[in-house]
Every structure is written in C-alpha cells, then in structure tokens.
Amino acid sequence: MRKILKSGIVAATLSVAMGHSALADNIVMWVNSPLLAGPNAPLHQELKAFEAATGHTVEVQAVSHMEMERNLFVALSSGAGPDVMALDIAWVAGLADAGLLLDITEQTKPIAAEYQPGPFASGRYGQKQYALPLYTNNVALFVNDQMLEQAGIKKAPTTWAEFRDAAVAMTNKDKQTYGVSFGGSRMGAFQLYSYIWQNGGEIVDNQGKSRVSEPAAVEAVDFLAKLYTQNRAMPESVLTAGNWDEVHAPFIQERAGMVVTGDWALAAFAKGNPKLKFSVHPLPSGIQAATVIGGYDLAIKADTKFPKASFELIRWLTGPRSVELMRKYERLSATTAATTPEAVAALPKPLQPFMSQAATGRARPVIASWTQIHSDVFGNVWDSVIRGKPAKDAMSEADIAIKRLLEKK
Numbered sequence: 001m002r003k004i005l006k007s008g009i010v011a012a013t014l015s016v017a018m019g020h021s022a023l024a025d026n027i028v029m030w031v032n033s034p035l036l037a038g039p040n041a042p043l044h045q046e047l048k049a050f051e052a053a054t055g056h057t058v059e060v061q062a063v064s065h066m067e068m069e070r071n072l073f074v075a076l077s078s079g080a081g082p083d084v085m086a087l088d089i090a091w092v093a094g095l096a097d098a099g100l101l102l103d104i105t106e107q108t109k110p111i112a113a114e115y116q117p118g119p120f121a122s123g124r125y126g127q128k129q130y131a132l133p134l135y136t137n138n139v140a141l142f143v144n145d146q147m148l149e150q151a152g153i154k155k156a157p158t159t160w161a162e163f164r165d166a167a168v169a170m171t172n173k174d175k176q177t178y179g180v181s182f183g184g185s186r187m188g189a190f191q192l193y194s195y196i197w198q199n200g201g202e203i204v205d206n207q208g209k210s211r212v213s214e215p216a217a218v219e220a221v222d223f224l225a226k227l228y229t230q231n232r233a234m235p236e237s238v239l240t241a242g243n244w245d246e247v248h249a250p251f252i253q254e255r256a257g258m259v260v261t262g263d264w265a266l267a268a269f270a271k272g273n274p275k276l277k278f279s280v281h282p283l284p285s286g287i288q289a290a291t292v293i294g295g296y297d298l299a300i301k302a303d304t305k306f307p308k309a310s311f312e313l314i315r316w317l318t319g320p321r322s323v324e325l326m327r328k329y330e331r332l333s334a335t336t337a338a339t340t341p342e343a344v345a346a347l348p349k350p351l352q353p354f355m356s357q358a359a360t361g362r363a364r365p366v367i368a369s370w371t372q373i374h375s376d377v378f379g380n381v382w383d384s385v386i387r388g389k390p391a392k393d394a395m396s397e398a399d400i401a402i403k404r405l406l407e408k409k
Contacts, residue, residue: 024055025309030072030082032296035329036062042328050316056309069094076100076301083304084313086134086296089122089363090370095299096125097368102300105129107311114319118361119334123297125366131297132318133334135326137262138291138361139194140353141281142269144170147177147257156281160198160223163258163284167233170257179233181256182224183247184240188386189378190292191247191260195220197362198286204365204373208406213399220286221381222391229388238386244268252276262294263332263354280350282357293361295334332358369405377401
C-alpha cells in the first residue's frame with residue numbers, strides 16, 4: 001500500500017511539473033500480475049505516456065489471477081476497489097449482473113468495429129457493453145513434429161478425421177505414447193467447447209436458451225471422448241489433469257504427440273523441455289472453423305468518481321496502441337488492426353497461427369451463471385463421458401442442469 005501511495009504522489013508531482021492541473025483525476029487500477037512483472041514492464045511505460053498526454057494519474061496494483069475475481073467482488077460490493085480493473089473475460093457477466101460495472105455502451109458504439117468480434121462480445125452482458133478487450137488468446141494445436149513423422153504422417157492434421165487418425169497413429173501401447181493430451185473436469189471442458197462450435201452446435205445461444213442436448217453438441221463430445229474410451233489415444237492422466245501444468249506434462253515429456261492449448265503454453269514448453277521440437281497450427285476444423293477465446297478485458301467500477309477519465313484509460317490501453325503494447329508482452333491485441341497480414345507477420349512465428357484463426361474465435365456464453373455451468377456442469381459432463389457414460393445421456397442431464405441455473409435470478 002505504501003508503494004501504491006508513493007507512486008501516486010510521484011505521478012501527481014510529475015503531472016504538476018509538466019503543466020497539468022494538480023486537480024487532475026487519479027485513477028486506481030488493478031491488473032493481473034504478469035503485466036507488472038518487474039519495474040520495466042511495458043505497462044508502466046504505457047501508463048506514463050497516458051499520464052503525460054492526459055494529465056490524469058494512475059495508481060496501478062498487481063493482483064494474481066487466482067485472487068482477482070474474489071477480491072473484486074468483495075471490494076466493489078463494499079463500495080471500495082479500483083476505478084479500472086482487468087477481468088478474465090469469464091468474470092464480466094457475474095460482475096455486471098451484480099451491478100458492479102459501469103455501462104459503457106454509448107461510448108463504445110462508435111469504436112466497436114475497431115475490435116475483433118469475439119473479444120468485443122466478451123465484454124457485453126444483457127445487450128449492454130461493460131468492458132473492452134485488453135488482449136485476447138485462443139487455443140490451437142501443438143504438434144510434436146518428430147512423433148508425427150515417426151507415425152508416418154507428413155503434415156499436421158487440418159480436419160477432424162485427420163486429427164483422429166494422427167492421434168491413433170501416434171499411440172503405441174508398448175512405448176506408452178499417446179496421440180493427444182487432454183485435461184479432466186473443467187480443463188477438459190474448456191478444451192471441448194471449440195469442438196461443439198466446430199460441429200455447428202451451441203452451448204447457450206444469444207437468446208439465453210440451452211442447446212447442449214442437440215445432436216451437434218452431443219456428437220462433438222462423443223468424438224473427443226472416444227479418443228480415450230475407444231482409441232486409448234489419450235493418457236490416463238486425462239482422468240485427473242486439473243490444471244494446465246498437468247495437461248501439458250505428457251506433451252513436454254514427449255509421451256503425447258499433440259495437445260490443444262493456448263499461447264500461455266509456449267513459456268511452459270520452453271522451460272520444461274528446451275529441446276522439444278514442435279509446431280503450432282490452427283485447430284483442425286469440423287464442419288466449420290472455431291476456437292474458444294480467452295484473455296482479459298478492462299472494465300470500470302459502477303460508482304467510480306472518475307467515469308470519463310477511466311474510460312479514457314481503458315480506451316488508451318485497448319485501442320490502436322495495444323498492437324505494439326501486446327507485442328512487447330508476446331500477447332495478442334484484440335483489435336482488428338492486429339489481424340492484418342503485416343501485423344501477423346510481425347509476430348513471433350509460434351504466435352502467428354493463433355492470430356491467423358482469430359476471426360473464428362468464439363467467446364464462452366456471457367451469462368451470470370457461466371462459472372458454475374463451466375465448473376459444475378461441463379466439468380461433470382466431461383468426467384462422466386471419459387468414464388464411459390454415453391455422451392447423449394450426459395448432455396441431456398447437462399441441459400436440465402443448465403436450464404435450472406438459467407432460470408435462477
């Protein structure tokens with residue numbers, strides 16, 4: 001806290017020295033801790049530029065991902081907390097539903113086209129816009145190039161059929177190698193959403209109706225589950241892998257030839273096995289291309305004393321300047337400008353496939369009960385089907401559970 005206060009005093013002093021009013025708005029901001037890793041983190045420089053351009057000051061505090069959602073609910077509900085906050089896109093609906101976020105619909109209408117549709121939609125709840133995307137990510141296919149070649153396959157799979165065939169071909173019971181690593185419970189659920197959309201299915205549609213019991217969604221879950229239950233192309237760890245480290249482990253250890261994950265895996269692979277030779281590819285497509293997106297949005301406290309200055313800040317960080325800012329972090333800007341061929345070519349090679357499929361990115365349903373649907377409903381679906389329950393039965397039960405949650409006010 002002393003450091004935060006000190007930084008605010010220093011910023012205010014600099015503002016006065018530069019000719020700005022000492023009464024300029026002071027914005028308190030919480031961001032996820034990786035963005036403030038060290039005194040030379042790019043965000044520090046970007047905030048200095050904002051202060052110089054606007055005369056406002058920013059007190060920024062790093063909060064870990066695991067603590068952010070809980071801390072925000074507690075602080076904002078008591079009338080405290082930051083003016084501006086970074087939110088995992090899955091948290092927007094819950095905070096907006098609780099009346100804790102400022103409605104920025106009117107301010108964002110003129111600039112909506114500057115953002116990629118999926119990330120922009122992640123900040124919308126109840127037909128109102130509550131957040132702008134700070135950065136985005138999605139999931140792609142990581143392939144162990146050596147294992148693929150040894151299996152007699154010349155190129156990475158681009159269709160479901162090729163994906164299944166490659167997974168089976170890289171599975172060897174004697175060598176204890178497998179085609180693809182997948183997570184259990186909610187980790188596996190996150191990985192399977194892309195496949196539901198790729199098969200033309202929906203989870204909860206734009207009218208708030210559950211669609212998970214329909215054939216397209218059932219077929220997608222069945223397709224993935226059978227890679228374990230019938231083909232044994234997933235390691236036994238699929239039953240218990242509850243975090244990304246456990247999902248990634250078989251791939252890092254070169255026991256699994258493929259893994260569906262996001263750009264956050266690149267650092268883990270480099271650290272876990274520097275000699276690992278792999279390539280990254282867009283997800284193999286079903287009847288259409290789709291990939292689940294993640295990332296962080298920026299939102300404003302509903303009762304902030306500085307609504308105008310706070311919006312200036314989130315616009316500054318998420319607008320055209322975000323392309324260069326996110327490049328410094330080796331993350332993906334959520335602007336449409338970041339998707340041009342020139343912008344994609346400027347990215348590190350492993351990041352290029354993620355941005356090349358950005359147009360097919362889909363946000364998870366932005367509904368207040370989503371966290372519970374994801375963890376309790378879909379986590380149970382995935383656990384049950386990989387243990388042998390028919391996908392049709394599991395998804396019918398999920399449909400009933402989701403409808404009950406949607407009916408709760």
